[in-house]
Amino acid sequence: MKDLNWYQIKNIEAVDSPALAIYPDRVRSNINELLSSIDDVSRLRPHIKTHKSTEVCRMMLEAGIRKFKCATIAEAEVLANEGAPDVLLAYQPVGPKGQRLLQLIQKFPHTQFACLIDNLKTATALAALFESAKATLNVFVDLNVGMNRTGVSPTEAFGLIKAVSDLKGINIIGLHAYDGHIRDTNMAVRTAKCDEAFAPVLLLQREASTYSQRELILVAGGTPTFSVHRIRKDRECSPGTFTYWDKGYSDILQEQKYQFAALVITRVVSLPKPGVICVDLGHKAIASENPIDKRVSFLNAGSLTPVGHSEEHMVFQVNDNHKYRVGDVLYGVPFHICPTVALYQNPAVVNGGVVSEYWNTQSRSRAITI
Incomplete structure (x- = not known):
């Protein structure tokens, strides 16, 4: 039986957001x-x-x-x-x-x-x-x-x-x-x-x-x-x-049975008005070359309709009676993972449900020694 909560990070309070988490x-x-x-x-x-x-x-x-x-x-x-x-x-x-x-x-x-x-x-x-x-x-x-x-x-x-x-x-x-x-x-x-x-x-x-x-x-x-x-x-x-793997290929290449192994971690940072939440997943944290509704989907959130996206913020419309609170953590599957990875120098590494180390995305740089 599949673990539907495989992505949950036990020490999430120690992980700043936005972050890229590797499993x-x-x-x-x-x-x-x-x-x-x-x-x-x-x-x-x-x-x-x-x-x-x-x-x-x-x-x-x-x-x-x-x-x-x-x-x-x-x-x-x-x-x-x-x-x-x-x-x-x-x-x-x-x-x-x-x-x-x-x-x-x-x-x-x-x-x-x-x-x-x-x-x-x-x-x-x-x-x-x-x-x-x-x-x-x-x-x-x-x-x-x-x-x-x-x-x-x-x-x-x-x-x-x-x-x-x-x-x-x-x-x-x-x-x-x-x-x-x-x-x-x-x-x-x-x-x-x-x-x-x-x-x-x-x-x-x-x-x-x-x-x-x-x-x-x-x-x-x-x-x-x-x-x-x-x-x-x-x-x-x-x-x-x-x-x-990512949401884009998962949707169209259904014969390929890979698992999501990299997620973006984001938090609700504001409730600017009824029926709207804002998270810290801006252009600098998620690949944004696709239409706004094809940039991220969340594993632990219901129906979120993106209505705004800027450098440090992403805004969603939700039901007026929603239960989201400032500080809530959302786990997102990027629609396009490749350019998303390039936005993170040090992704968090999740072993046994715990972030225990951070990798260095070394070739995110255009040059290393040459």
Whole structure:
């Protein structure tokens, strides 16, 4: 039987708000759920952008995961510090990031690093930088499969691959295709859209592998299409939100059975007028890129209708006969956990219902030592 009060913190009076609370037992359960959902752990390349945490990286390494994805140089450094063998910077280094990546690779020779490219200008600049350092940079060609955020069209990518193959200082080892725009609740619809988007990618992979005379790695998808890509044995999969989970993905990805493992803690700070309460969960404490009614839901509150949100406050309409009092604690599930985590330098860690320590969200910083 499920413990409906699993989230309650016994020493909550010692926890200032707003706060982010992490439940490590649930994080471990989510990692185990991920491992049980795929045929081979070597096909997993989880993204760490959700948790940004040394401790969670360590948990995944202890579970046998050896390949990772990240979005920033700082996240890559956290992984390398923990001894991750294989790290893909799922970002194209432009400007000073190229030099920082070179320094990272030089500092951590026991980690195999790679990054993304999607144009010849960037590839040429990176090749020149690494050739001058007598080094070779591994790269994945980033493909645009409909997200329209980064990447080159799969139908145009072969020309880029041929041009980059002539450069010294750079080595194409794979293809990267993120289809985060495909997030239909209906699994059959999501699968059909995913397969359609990846048909030209598979053609490119065969053509490029024949040209280079070696099999190119294919890194595919994120959390929404993980359920599709995990059964295709020709690719690596890169979910990330599974570690902490959130309300947004819980609502649409109902086949994925992860648990909420990170909550926001907030308190009622004012009762400004009848039928209205205010809590200390402002823009600085919860991801606010979604509409106001899709930012947080509470595990221990009834129907709360958000009517205002500012830097330090969130205001809700409630029934006139409500029983909320100043000081009441609410436990909230973020709609989008990834940018919410980035708002907290030191999340509270809940073990056995007690906050016993605080972690350091180290890669929340843009730079650590490099």
